Amino acid sequence: FCALAVLARASGTEPESTAALLRDRALADTTAYRLVESLTTDVGARPAGSAADGAAVAWAVARFHALGYDKVYTEPVTFPVWRRVAESASVTGPVPRRLLITALGGSVGSGGPLQADVIAFEDVQALQAASPAAVQGRIVLLTRRMARRADGSGYAAVLPMRSAAASIAARKGARALLIRSLGTDNNRLPHTGSVVYEGGAAIPAAAVSGPDTDLLERLLRGTRPVEVRLDIEVDTGARYTSYNVIGEITGREPTREVVMMGAHLDSWDLGTGAVDDGFGVAVTMAAGAMIKAAHQVPARTVRVVLFANEENGFDGAQAYAARHAADRASHRIAVESDWGAGRIYALRHVPADPVLTGRLARVLQPLGIALDGAEGVPGPDVAFVAKRGAPWAQLAQDAADLFDHHHSANDTLDKIDPAALRQNVAAYAAFAWLMAN
Amino acid sequence: FCALAVLARASGTEPESTAALLRDRALADTTAYRLVESLTTDVGARPAGSAADGAAVAWAVARFHALGYDKVYTEPVTFPVWRRVAESASVTGPVPRRLLITALGGSVGSGGPLQADVIAFEDVQALQAASPAAVQGRIVLLTRRMARRADGSGYAAVLPMRSAAASIAARKGARALLIRSLGTDNNRLPHTGSVVYEGGAAIPAAAVSGPDTDLLERLLRGTRPVEVRLDIEVDTGARYTSYNVIGEITGREPTREVVMMGAHLDSWDLGTGAVDDGFGVAVTMAAGAMIKAAHQVPARTVRVVLFANEENGFDGAQAYAARHAADRASHRIAVESDWGAGRIYALRHVPADPVLTGRLARVLQPLGIALDGAEGVPGPDVAFVAKRGAPWAQLAQDAADLFDHHHSANDTLDKIDPAALRQNVAAYAAFAWLMAN
Numbered sequence: 001f002c003a004l005a006v007l008a009r010a011s012g013t014e015p016e017s018t019a020a021l022l023r024d025r026a027l028a029d030t031t032a033y034r035l036v037e038s039l040t041t042d043v044g045a046r047p048a049g050s051a052a053d054g055a056a057v058a059w060a061v062a063r064f065h066a067l068g069y070d071k072v073y074t075e076p077v078t079f080p081v082w083r084r085v086a087e088s089a090s091v092t093g094p095v096p097r098r099l100l101i102t103a104l105g106g107s108v109g110s111g112g113p114l115q116a117d118v119i120a121f122e123d124v125q126a127l128q129a130a131s132p133a134a135v136q137g138r139i140v141l142l143t144r145r146m147a148r149r150a151d152g153s154g155y156a157a158v159l160p161m162r163s164a165a166a167s168i169a170a171r172k173g174a175r176a177l178l179i180r181s182l183g184t185d186n187n188r189l190p191h192t193g194s195v196v197y198e199g200g201a202a203i204p205a206a207a208v209s210g211p212d213t214d215l216l217e218r219l220l221r222g223t224r225p226v227e228v229r230l231d232i233e234v235d236t237g238a239r240y241t242s243y244n245v246i247g248e249i250t251g252r253e254p255t256r257e258v259v260m261m262g263a264h265l266d267s268w269d270l271g272t273g274a275v276d277d278g279f280g281v282a283v284t285m286a287a288g289a290m291i292k293a294a295h296q297v298p299a300r301t302v303r304v305v306l307f308a309n310e311e312n313g314f315d316g317a318q319a320y321a322a323r324h325a326a327d328r329a330s331h332r333i334a335v336e337s338d339w340g341a342g343r344i345y346a347l348r349h350v351p352a353d354p355v356l357t358g359r360l361a362r363v364l365q366p367l368g369i370a371l372d373g374a375e376g377v378p379g380p381d382v383a384f385v386a387k388r389g390a391p392w393a394q395l396a397q398d399a400a401d402l403f404d405h406h407h408s409a410n411d412t413l414d415k416i417d418p419a420a421l422r423q424n425v426a427a428y429a430a431f432a433w434l435m436a437n
Numbered sequence: 438f439c440a441l442a443v444l445a446r447a448s449g450t451e452p453e454s455t456a457a458l459l460r461d462r463a464l465a466d467t468t469a470y471r472l473v474e475s476l477t478t479d480v481g482a483r484p485a486g487s488a489a490d491g492a493a494v495a496w497a498v499a500r501f502h503a504l505g506y507d508k509v510y511t512e513p514v515t516f517p518v519w520r521r522v523a524e525s526a527s528v529t530g531p532v533p534r535r536l537l538i539t540a541l542g543g544s545v546g547s548g549g550p551l552q553a554d555v556i557a558f559e560d561v562q563a564l565q566a567a568s569p570a571a572v573q574g575r576i577v578l579l580t581r582r583m584a585r586r587a588d589g590s591g592y593a594a595v596l597p598m599r600s601a602a603a604s605i606a607a608r609k610g611a612r613a614l615l616i617r618s619l620g621t622d623n624n625r626l627p628h629t630g631s632v633v634y635e636g637g638a639a640i641p642a643a644a645v646s647g648p649d650t651d652l653l654e655r656l657l658r659g660t661r662p663v664e665v666r667l668d669i670e671v672d673t674g675a676r677y678t679s680y681n682v683i684g685e686i687t688g689r690e691p692t693r694e695v696v697m698m699g700a701h702l703d704s705w706d707l708g709t710g711a712v713d714d715g716f717g718v719a720v721t722m723a724a725g726a727m728i729k730a731a732h733q734v735p736a737r738t739v740r741v742v743l744f745a746n747e748e749n750g751f752d753g754a755q756a757y758a759a760r761h762a763a764d765r766a767s768h769r770i771a772v773e774s775d776w777g778a779g780r781i782y783a784l785r786h787v788p789a790d791p792v793l794t795g796r797l798a799r800v801l802q803p804l805g806i807a808l809d810g811a812e813g814v815p816g817p818d819v820a821f822v823a824k825r826g827a828p829w830a831q832l833a834q835d836a837a838d839l840f841d842h843h844h845s846a847n848d849t850l851d852k853i854d855p856a857a858l859r860q861n862v863a864a865y866a867a868f869a870w871l872m873a874n
C-alpha cells in the first residue's frame with residue numbers, strides 16, 4: 001500500500017485523483033472476495049436471532065479490526081425471534097405428489113398438519129375481488145410470475161403476494177396462503193422472505209417453488225378438486241439481542257458529518273447469504289479498508305454500518321436511525337449495498353453541487369457508471385435514516401439475475417462474480433472518498 | 438388426419454414423400470407435449486418398484502390404446518426394489534453447516550448416523566492411488582467437476598465417480614463415499630443415479646450439490662479436520678414385478694423384422710422424470726401415433742417399447758433382449774430416445790444402403806439433422822439387443838443443457854422446449870417410416 005500512498009502524493013492530494021487511485025487499486029484487490037468467502041464459509045447462513053447471528057457479529061468485529069479500521073463498535077438491537085423448525089407440503093388429491101415449499105419469514109405455524117382444497121388467484125387484486133364464500137376454509141394459492149428486469153422492478157410488482165396477501169386471505173376465511181416463489185428461476189428451490197400480518201389476521205404462509213406452482217396450476221385445470229396438506233412448525237416468542245456492527249475510518253475533522261456506507265449482516269436461513277447480503281458486507285468493509293490503506297486521512301469520518309435483522313423486521317436500521325439521526329455528527333450521505341451481486345451502472349440522488357457531481361462523473365465513468373439523473377431509491381436500511389432527513393444516494397446495480405437465487409438455498413458464494421464485486425468496491429471507495437473530502 | 442391421407446395419396450405413396458409428410462405433420466402436432474404433460478402431472482416421479490411405477494404402466498397402456506395403436510401388451514420384469522427413505526448430512530466441525538445431499542440409487546444405508554473426517558480426492562484415479570492408511574475410517578469425497586459439452590461427453594468422464602468409486606473406497610476402509618453431483622449446474626439440488634458395488638464392497642454413497650461441494654472444498658483448505666455426519670436410510674429386500682409396455686402399429690408384412698423405437702418409463706424419484714425420460718416416452722409414442730394416423734399401413738411393424746427400470750438396473754432392457762432377440766420377427770433397426778430434451782442434430786449408424794441413406798438424408802435435412810458419418814452409440818436399453826446383434830441407430834441430440842437438471846429434483850416439465858420436442862417427433866416418425874418401408 002506504500003506505492004499507492006506515494007502515487008497519491010505524486011499526483012496531488014486533490015480528492016479526484018485520490019478517488020481515481022482508490023478506484024484503480026480496488027479493481028485489482030481481492031479483499032472483498034476474501035471477506036465474503038470467509039463469511040459464507042466460516043459463518044454461513046446467519047438468520048437473525050440464531051447462534052450464527054452471534055457468530056456473524058463476532059466475525060464482523062474481528063474483520064473490522066483486522067482491516068485496520070480506527071474505531072470498531074457495536075450497538076445493541078433487540079427483536080423477537082422467528083425460527084423455521086419444519087415445513088412440508090404435499091398434494092393429497094387427485095394424485096399424491098410432494099411439493100417443495102418454504103415458510104415465509106414471520107409465518108405462524110399450522111399447529112400440525114392442515115388439509116384443505118386449493119383455490120387459485122393470479123394476484124392480490126384477484127384475491128381482493130373474490131367473495132369470502134369462495135375462499136372460506138380453503139388454501140389460497142397466488143400464481144403470478146415475476147418478470148425479469150435489469151433494474152429488478154419485477155420484484156415490486158409481486159411483493160404484495162408475499163407481504164400483504166396472507167392477511168387479506170385470512171380475513172376472507174382462508175386457512176393458509178401459498179404463493180408462487182418471488183423469483184425469476186425455474187428451480188425447485190422455494191424463495192422465502194417476510195410476511196407482514198395486518199391487524200392480527202394471521203394464517204400460515206409459504207412460498208412454493210416455480211415448477212411446483214406450475215404443477216398445482218396444471219392439476220387445478222382438471223375437473224377434480226386439488227387438496228393440499230401443509231405442515232409448518234415455527235418457533236417464536238423469544239427475544240434476542242443482536243448488534244449493528246460499525247467500523248469507522250476517523251476523519252481529520254471529526255465534528256463534521258459522516259459518510260455512511262451500509263449493508264446488512266443477517267441473512268435468511270436457506271442459503272448462505274452470499275449475495276444477500278454478504279456481497280454488500282464485503283463491498284462496504286473493503287471500500288472502507290481501501291480508504292484506510294491509502295494512508296491519507298479523509299476530511300470526514302467514513303462509517304461502515306452492518307445492520308442487524310434487515311430481513312425479518314429492519315430492527316437494526318430502526319435502532320440506528322433512532323440513535324443517530326440527531327447526532328451532532330449526522331450524515332453527509334448514506335448509501336447501501338443490498339441489491340444483488342451485479343455491476344453498478346448508475347449513481348443517483350447525489351447533492352446538487354456541480355463541482356462534486358463533475359468529480360463523481362469523471363471518476364465513475366471508467367467503471368461504466370453514469371449519473372443518469374434518475375430519482376433512485378435508498379437501500380432498505382438507509383431508508384430509515386433517509387426518512388428522518390439524512391441525505392442518501394444510490395449506486396444502482398444490474399439486478400437481472402438477482403431473483404434467480406434471492407432468498408433461496410441457491411444464495412451461495414458461486415453466484416458472485418469476483419470482477420463485478422471488485423467493480424462495486426471501486427465505486428464505493430471512490431464515491432466515499434469524494435463525499436468525505 | 439384425412440387431409441394428410443389425401444395429400445399422401447396425391448403425392449404418391451413412395452416412402453420418401455410419406456416420410457416428409459409425417460415429418461411436417463409432426464412439426465405442427467401437440468400429441469407429444471400432451472403426453473409428457475400428462476405423465477408428469479398425473480403420474481409424476483415413477484421410481485422402479487414404487488406405487489407410481491404401477492400407475493405409469495397403467496397410464497402407458499391406456500395411452501397406447503387411446504392413440505390407436507393396433508396392439509398393446511405388457512411383458513413382466515421382476516427386480517429387487519431400492520427405495521430412498523431418509524437422507525441428511527451436515528458438517529459438524531470445524532463449523533456446523535447443513536449439506537444438501539442425496540443417496541445414490543442402490544446405496545446401502547448408514548445404519549443410523551455415521552460421523553467421520555473427510556478426505557478429498559479429485560477423481561477415481563487419485564482415490565485409487567491413495568494409501569489405505571489415509572482413507573481408513575474416513576468419508577471419501579470426490580470433487581471433480583463435470584464439463585459442459587454439446588454431445589454430453591462430460592458425463593462419461595465423471596461417471597466412474599458415481600458408479601465405481603464406492604467399492605474402491607470401501608476396499609481401502611472408507612466408511613462412506615460422497616461425490617460432487619454429476620451435473621453442469623450450480624444449484625443446491627444434488628443429482629442421484631445408480632452406484633454399482635463390486636464384490637460386496639459396499640459403503641453408503643451419496644451425491645452432494647455443487648455449491649455444497651464447493652463449501653467442503655473451502656473448509657478442507659483450512660487447517661482443521663472437516664467432520665461430516667451422514668444419515669442414510671433405505672428400504673431394500675423386496676422384489677417387484679413391473680412391465681415393459683409395448684405398442685405396435687401392425688405392418689402389412691408382419692413376418693418381417695420390426696422397427697423398434699424405445700424409451701424408458703421409469704424415472705428417478707427426485708424430479709418428475711420429464712426430461713429423463715418422459716421426453717423419450719412422448720417422442721416415441723407420438724411418432725408411432727403419427728404413423729398410425731397417416732392411414733397408410735407400413736410394410737413392417739413399428740414397435741414402441743417403454744422399458745421398465747432403466748435407471749436402477751436395466752432390468753426391462755435385459756428382459757426384452759432375452760425375450761425378443763431370437764424372435765422370428767427380429768429387428769430391422771432399434772433406436773432409443775433417452776438423452777435429454779435437446780434437438781436432434783445427427784443420425785448415425787444406419788444400414789449402408791445408398792437408396793435408404795439418400796432418402797433419410799433428404800427427409801431429415803430440413804430438420805437440421807445430418808448423416809454425419811460418426812459411429813454413434815445405441816441408447817442404454819437398446820444396447821442390450823444391440824449386444825445380441827440387433828441393428829441399431831442413433832438420433833443424436835444436443836445435450837449441452839441436459840446435465841443441468843439430469844437426475845435431480847429439477848427434472849420437471851418446464852425444462853422441455855415444445856418446439857424441440859416436436860422436432861424430435863418429426864425425426865422419429867420420418868425415420869421409422871423410412872425404415873419400415
Ligand SMILES: [Zn+2]
Nearest residue numbers: 264276277338
Ligand atoms: Zn438484503
Ligand SMILES: [Zn+2]
Nearest residue numbers: 268276311407
Ligand atoms: Zn433479502
Ligand SMILES: [Zn+2]
Nearest residue numbers: 701713714775
Ligand atoms: Zn434415461
Ligand SMILES: [Zn+2]
Nearest residue numbers: 705713748844
Ligand atoms: Zn437417467
